[in-house]
Amino acid sequence: MTVKSLIASFTQQEDLNFLLTNRVPRAALTRFMGWFSKIENPLVADASIALWKLFSDLDLSEASETRFKSLHACFTRELKPGLRPFDPDPDIVTSPSDGIIGAHGVIKDGELYQIKGAPYSLRDLVADPAVAETHRNGCFITLRLTSSMYHRFHAPADMTLEHVSLIHGDTWNVNPIALKRVERLFCKNERAVIRTHLSSGEPFTIVPVAAILVASIRLHALDRVLNAQTERPLAYVCNNNVRKGDELGWFEHGSTIILLAPGDFAFCPSVAEGARIRAGLPLWRRRVAADGM
Known part of the structure; x- marks a missing residue:
């Protein structure tokens, strides 16, 4: 051939x-x-x-x-105890879930990308100018959960959950083929925006994105499932302190989580596009700590 x-x-x-x-x-x-x-x-x-x-x-x-x-x-199965230990280093931000690492890098003036050459606006993703401005020059990583993976997600660090908003949208597939063909896909799909701050004070945002066959996200902080049938209000104030590794909720199939971190974090050496990662393994290290190594 x-x-x-x-x-x-x-x-x-x-x-x-x-x-x-x-x-x-x-x-x-x-x-x-x-x-x-x-x-x-x-x-x-x-x-x-x-x-x-x-x-x-x-x-x-x-x-x-x-x-x-x-x-x-x-x-939505649970795992046997002890199978996903979370890195205890307080300067490390870990993966909240099992997944495949997708696009990641620096957010440049509020712009990030779903694949190389396919940018989208952070403001369009989170639908909140204040959140977009907070992470305007931060960094991001995209984690894709396939249908067969463990679907629960956890706190990637010690943090406080402050606010959750649900943005109604479509249910496009989130696999690499669709990401190449559908512009601004993550900005079109059903998604939640979970605003938090780390125990050290830095803002940190978690954006679970739904997809075809999965437009339901369970969040324990709200004690409810968010999906296309959720009626207003679509914004919820909370004040939940969670420790690294605490379970935050689950997807009801496979999907994507986008993490938005401050600019003072550096990617760990093991982070590479296409690599499989498990919940609890390192994603970022605080840059001051990284520079001092």
């Missing part, structure tokens, strides 16, 4: 993937999946999980339970 034919074949596969996961009634399919996944029937659950395993790298050996009453229970 020639290089030209290989490229053509790869392009056709991307076209098919994009067609099957995006050129469909995304909202209706997402609502159906939300309903279907909560059916508590052993036969339905077992058959669904078996089919899921056929088309993914789903590994349930780390799960604390061996049987699940529904597909939803499998999606």
Whole structure:
């Protein structure tokens, strides 16, 4: 097979993937999946999980339970104790979840990117001028959770949760193929903006972004699920102190988390685009500490 034919074949596969996961009634399919996944029937659950395993790298050996009453229970499964230790160094900000590292780098005058050559506005993402200004020249990292991964996310550092807002939107797929083809995708999808400050005082923002089949995000600080059916008010004030590693909530399938940090943090050497990372492993180190090493 020639290089030209290989490229053509790869392009056709991307076209098919994009067609099957995006050129469909995304909202209706997402609502159906939300309903279907909560059916508590052993036969339905077992058959669904078996089919899921056929088309993914789903590994349930780390799960604390061996049987699940529904597909939803499998999606949001807990792990056996001690499997995701969080780096205890107070100068380290860790990954809040398992995921694949995507675009990351410096936010330049309020602009970041979903892939190279595809910028978007921080203000469009968070829909709050004050938050956008806070992180105008900070740094960011994108973590993508696939459907088979552990879906719970945790506090990446000791912090205080201050404010949560929900921004209604679409449910585009968030895989790399869609990111190449849909401009400003993260600014179009359903998402939450979780404003916090670290124990040392720096502002830190967590943006969970929903996707097709997953437009529901459970946040323990609010004791509720946020999704397309959530009615106003869509902004919530809170004052929750959490320790590094404390569980913040979960996605009901796979999706993306964008983290916005101050400019005085430096990426750890292990951070590389495309690398898989587990919850609790280092993402950033406070730059003063990094310079003094």
